[in-house]
Amino acid sequence: MIELKHLTKKFGSFTAVDDVSLSIPAGEFFGFLGPNGAGKTTTIKMMTGLFTPTDGQIIINGFDVVHQPMEAKSTFGYIPDHPYMYDKLTGREFIYYMGGLYRMEKEKLKESVEQVIDLLELASWIDKKTEDYSQGMRQRVTFASAFVHNPKNIIIDEPMVGLDPRSARIVKDTLKRRSKEGVSIFMSTHILEMAEELCDRIAIINKAKIIFLDTKENLNVHKVHYDGNLESVFLELTKEPYSE
DSSP: OEEEEEEEEEETTEEEEEEEEEEEOTTOEEEEEOOTTSSHHHHHHHHTTSSOOSEEEEEETTEETTTSHHHHHTTEEEEOSSOOOOTTSBHHHHHHHHHHHTTOOHHHHHHHHHHHHHHTTOTTTTTSBGGGOOHHHHHHHHHHHHHTTOOSEEEEESTTTTOOHHHHHHHHHHHHHHHHTTOEEEEEOSOHHHHHHHOSEEEEEETTEEEEEEEHHHHHHHHTTTTTOHHHHHHHHHOOOOOO
């Protein structure tokens, strides 16, 4: 489970995230939407321990991310929008390296590496150095490295960056499968159609605050008033006020 309690982040006088509270139970696929600069990535960086909250609390699987960072991080996988890799390692070596950070037992790690390579269809190029990878290849290996320790939660910032249609389908199917297996997924994305296709519940953040939070089923009620289209709902809720 992921819990955000009155989460706030300020940079000087600027408030990037303002009193955000969310709870994502096991097995829920949660979509986090918002325009550029709304506070999505800042929220994720606090959840993953990259930023320290100004106020509030983040609890992941019973562990406080600020006060119990190692325990919390051991239970989730993180896929950033621009993955970093060690260019002189092969994809396989990189996944092994990431599994080692989680102190996985050698035999269990070996078995898990083969599973994620098969799951994400990486076998044809996994033993090439990552310096020769395309953005989409790097992204798929990043997913594999996030899955290798069998996390209870997956936190994703823009999962489809650089993916071709087949890679995108592989990633979508993998995420849906993990969700059905009880993994909670927190996904930030600009692709509204993907959020609508995959997510059980959707939140929209704008100007640092949550302005919409509901299930996909209840979202249909809102869509009736906006041409039956999530894009229309999103644009109406996040539009700038008119000024002369």
